[in-house]
Every structure is written in C-alpha cells, then in structure tokens.
Amino acid sequence: MVMAPSAVNHPSASEFAEDGDGQRTNNEEDQLLECLRAGDESCYEKLVRKLGPRVLATARRYLRSEADAADCFQDTFLVVFESINKFEQRSSLSTWIRGITINQCLMRIRKQARRQEQSIEHMLPIFDEHGDRIEAASPRQSAAISKLIDTEQMRSIVRQNINTMPDDHRLVLLLRDIDGYTTKETAAILGIKINAVKTRLHRARSALRYLLEPVLEQTS
Amino acid sequence: MLTCKEFDEFMIDYLEDGLPVWQKFMCWLHVKACRECVYFIQQYRRTIALGQDAFESPDVAVPDSVPEDLVAAAIAHRKGNNI
Numbered sequence: 537m538v539m540a541p542s543a544v545n546h547p548s549a550s551e552f553a554e555d556g557d558g559q560r561t562n563n564e565e566d567q568l569l570e571c572l573r574a575g576d577e578s579c580y581e582k583l584v585r586k587l588g589p590r591v592l593a594t595a596r597r598y599l600r601s602e603a604d605a606a607d608c609f610q611d612t613f614l615v616v617f618e619s620i621n622k623f624e625q626r627s628s629l630s631t632w633i634r635g636i637t638i639n640q641c642l643m644r645i646r647k648q649a650r651r652q653e654q655s656i657e658h659m660l661p662i663f664d665e666h667g668d669r670i671e672a673a674s675p676r677q678s679a680a681i682s683k684l685i686d687t688e689q690m691r692s693i694v695r696q697n698i699n700t701m702p703d704d705h706r707l708v709l710l711l712r713d714i715d716g717y718t719t720k721e722t723a724a725i726l727g728i729k730i731n732a733v734k735t736r737l738h739r740a741r742s743a744l745r746y747l748l749e750p751v752l753e754q755t756s
Numbered sequence: 757m758l759t760c761k762e763f764d765e766f767m768i769d770y771l772e773d774g775l776p777v778w779q780k781f782m783c784w785l786h787v788k789a790c791r792e793c794v795y796f797i798q799q800y801r802r803t804i805a806l807g808q809d810a811f812e813s814p815d816v817a818v819p820d821s822v823p824e825d826l827v828a829a830a831i832a833h834r835k836g837n838n839i
Binding site: 580581584585588589590591592593596597606609610613614617661663666667668669671688690691692694695698709713714734737738741742744745748749751752 | 793
C-alpha cells in the first residue's frame, strides 16, 4: 500500500536532498525567488516556464496518464504559489519544487482506486531446500526478442515493465534508482521504514531483472 | 558459508557497501564460490543501469518547454484562487 506522503505541502531540506544545481542556476533561482516574494506578477509566469518542464517530466514519470500528469502540474504550482513565502531556502528552489511535485503525485496515486496489480512473487529469485539459487525459466526467454532492438526500443521496454509493477515497488524503484534519493529520504517521502525501502527495492529490482531477462541477454 | 538464499537477503547492503565487516566478508566468500550468484549480480546491476537509462529518452526526459495551455492554466488557477 502506498503510504501518505510524509510532508504534504512543504518538503523540508532534510527530506529532499540537494540536487547539485550549478551556481548559475542557484543565482537565477535566487533572483526569481526575490521577484516572486515581491509579488511581481510576471515572475509567476517566469517560474512556470522555467521550472515547469521539470515538474511535467517528474509527473509523467510517476503517473501513468498524461491527464493525471497535467492535473498534477496544476496542483503543484498551486501549492508552490501558496507556499512560496514559507519557503525557507534550505534547499534550492528547484529541489523544493521537485519535492512538492512528488508529494502531489503520491497523493494522486493514493486517491486513485487501487489498480488490479500483478503479483511479483513469481518474478523473484527461487531457491531449493538447501538455499541454493535456482533460475526460474523466464516464460519469454525463448519467446524471442530475436531481432536486435535499438536503444529507444530498449528504453521503452524497460519503462513499460517498470509501469507494470505494483505501485509499492514501482515508487521505491523510481525514487531510489531513477530520482536518486537515498534510502533514508525514500523512507521519509513514503512514510515507511528504511528496512521496508530496502526490501521493496530489492524485490523491485529482482522482478525487473526477471522481466528484462530476454533483453539482458542481448545487451550484456 | 552463506547459502544463496542468505546471500540474497544481504545483497542490497553488500552491493552498497553497507554491511559490517564480518557480514561483508561472508558475502564476499559466497560470491567467490558461487557462479550463479555472480551471474545474478551482473544481471541485477545491468537492470539498474537499464532502468536509469530508460528515463534518458527524449520522449520522457525534461521537455524544452511546457504546452502553452498548461502554463496559461497554472497562471489562471493562481488568479482564480487569489493567491
């Protein structure tokens, strides 16, 4: 089950790590922030144009439909506009907004009716009675991705497979492996324990490995 | 020596160098002796790399701009809510 976001509107710097923006970007963001706090109307649009692409890309990554991503985009900027005067600058503006975007995505996922989710149990490693690893035969291993696939096809296959995962596992995988949050940060964002993050991440990676086995053979 | 099943439970911490010395040594010993687990680790690492690469695609990477209707709606939304 997807837990409630731990900080709905105001992710703190301790929860969302700095994202390594350059000094130039930070200076631009500082100026933009000053302008927003001064209530300059044109700066709101500038903010949406400057950071909107990253907000939209993040929303598209976490949400499965374009309509949801667009709604999340609106909700994110509404929260940003409402909260801009409370932003304490313990992280960069873009990091703060990324945290809000992810929280908005998680809230939306949580509100949605639970999808019919496929169990990943059969995709996990199996062991014999002595604890030795047994490789499960992948049902599609011989089902032939016989022709060579190009990079974009490969990326698309990987994204499709990530999207088929149950949300519990998919979200941990996205936060840790794709967005680069630490285990501790991921636990704080999802409101779960660190050990639960590790367990879900290992299961998610193992399941994805199973799903990608036919193409892994090709790319190794 | 650890079994493959026991090693699997430590694997995530082993690969991130997050184990105490003794457990790390036990895992290292297992990996030295187990071809199946070495193969699994190779595929596991490749899977992580493919996952990261999958979102570098132009069709899912950060776009150059946002559709105008989304920008306009965000600004209108702000005005509508008197923020």
